[in-house]
Amino acid sequence: MFSNDAQCRLLFTKESLMLDAFSRAVVSADASTSCIGSNKISELREYLAAANRRLDAVNAIASNASCMVSDAIAGIICENQGLIQAGGNCYPNRRMAACLRDGEIILRYVTYALLAGDASVLDDRCLNGLKETYAALGVPSTSAVRAVQIMKAQATAHIQDSPSEALAGAKLRKMGTTVAEDRCASLVAEASSYFDRVISALS
Known part of the structure; x- marks a missing residue:
């Protein structure tokens, strides 16, 4: 569907959609090319609670x-x-x-x-x-x-x-x-x- 990764990532930028806590965690991790950290997972647990x-x-x-x-x-x-x-x-x-x-x-x-x-x-x-x-x-x-x-x-x-x-x-x-x-x-x-x-x- 997408010709390259840049087009795919465009869908997940702040400008293109409203970020919830989960989307924000993904965007942040992707920007730094890392996995979602344990501290962020703890924040998401609190968000769900x-x-x-x-x-x-x-x-x-x-x-x-x-x-x-x-x-x-x-x-x-x-x-x-x-x-x-x-x-x-x-x-x-x-x-x-x-x-x-x-x-x-x-x-x-x-x-x-x-x-x-x-x-x-x-x-x-x-x-x-x-x-x-x-x-x-x-x-x-x-x-x-x-x-x-x-x-x-x-x-x-x-x-x-x-x-x-x-x-x-x-x-x-x-x-x-x-x-x-x-x-x-x-x-x-x-x-x-x-x-x-x-x-x-x-x-």
Whole structure:
């Protein structure tokens, strides 16, 4: 099927696919022309041991994505009413729809990264050139960063299954997944790191 090894390896580069922990181990070993080391195998064992918790974390975010995005956009509007005034970046309705769309795209790629345990898909497909695009469109980076910060806080609450009853009221939705706080701390930290990558890329 392939004329040479270089073409075959092209299929396994970061640019061509989203790497999960296993693919990343293979790519790294192949690049150094060595076998997968025992330390990497230990890391993969840990990845598998936490697989169910990882899926629960992704499900917690994905199941609440629409509310998280709309709450984040509502939050930045509450903090800056100028966004919905004439000339603001959430005015008129089509710009508001674009803000919601972009928030959903960013959150979707964060969940991809969390599922794979790898940020390459987030970097390559979402963050690459995002700051420059927003600058060209006149989108204020401070508002975009603030929306991501709000989604980060929400994601933490949903992964820990501890959304605010005071704020949610009748709309409170818990996943019903009981995970000890210390067991999900690493996933919270990992998810937070992906949001931080977005914030850094926009800043």
